[in-house]
Amino acid sequence: MKFKFLTAVVVAIIFASCSSTKTIKFSDKPNDVYTTDNLKEFLDKNKSPKVVLRVPNAAVTTTDQENVDYLYNSIENQLLSSGFVVRDRQLFNQIIGNDNxxxxxxxxxxxxxxDLIIELTKLDPSILYETNTYYDKKDREKTEKEGTHERYGASVEFKVVSIANNEYAGMYKFNYTPCTEGCVISKSFKDIRKELKELKKQEEEPYEGVEQDVLEDFIKDATKKLVSEMRS
Incomplete structure (x- = not known):
């Protein structure tokens, strides 16, 4: 950890010597959604459908073993606030057993x-976005002479199954693209000192992926979009 901190100090000094502001931007990655006519008709007639969230063991891709139950709870809470009746997923798993x-x-x-099974088929919080271009303070695009700039994005995929019809009723993939409004990569010395102070307090290795609060906001927004697409 001490080596990482010393490295960060060297990087900070280099950045502090830069007088110009640099900003990186990434273009939004489009979502991929599909809803069957049967699901649209069902939700048009049933404003408060009874649903359950299923999460297969291999659905979540992470770089460590952190607890991700808070994300599942966020999905279920958003479904509840959207008027859905949410069933207990653990109890549901006991009912269906292990042999799909x-x-x-x-x-x-x-x-x-x-009525419906909403299955989280894949969640990847560590999709790497990379660029060798940046924008100066006059918003002119330029190319780095050496190296690239990296940021993490995320994606989540859902599958909806209609129990009554025994059919796949919808497939949805939502993406979180970082820095769509721009991320400043050349900062003031004051900001750098603040970040180094926080870094020095850390005792664990940094997580290679989207930060927890950003990931939670993304999941909430993705669930809102899921409901909207299902009902549209």
Whole structure:
């Protein structure tokens, strides 16, 4: 950790010697969504559908073993605030068992009183965005002579299953692209000293991915978009 801190100090000195402001920007990566007509018709008639969130073990890609239950809770809370009736996912998993090949959706509907399964099929919080261009203080695009600038983005994918019809009712992928409004990469010495002070307090290795608060906001926004796309 001491080596990382000393490295950061050297980098800070280099940045502090730069008098010009540099900003990097990335273009929004488009979302990929599809909703069946059957799902649209069902949600048009049922304003408060009964849903359950499913999260397969291999759905979440992380660089460590951090607890991600707060993200699942954020999804469920957003579904609740959107008028959905959310079933307990642990209880639902007990009902369907472990063998997905033998799922009887008619029996599942009877036992769980659930209309839709919203499955989080993939969550990747460490998608690397990279560029060798930047914008100066006059918003002119320029190219770095050496090296590139990196930031982490994220993506989440959902699959919706209609239990009554035993069909895939929708597929959705939402992306978080960093620095779409611009991220300043050349900072004042005051800001650099503040960041170094915070870095010195850290005892753990930095997490290579989107920060927790940013990831949580992204998940909430993605769930809002999911509901909107399902109902549109």
């Amino acid at each position: 090949n033998s799922i009887d959706y008619e029996k599942i509907k009877e036992k769980s009183d659930t």
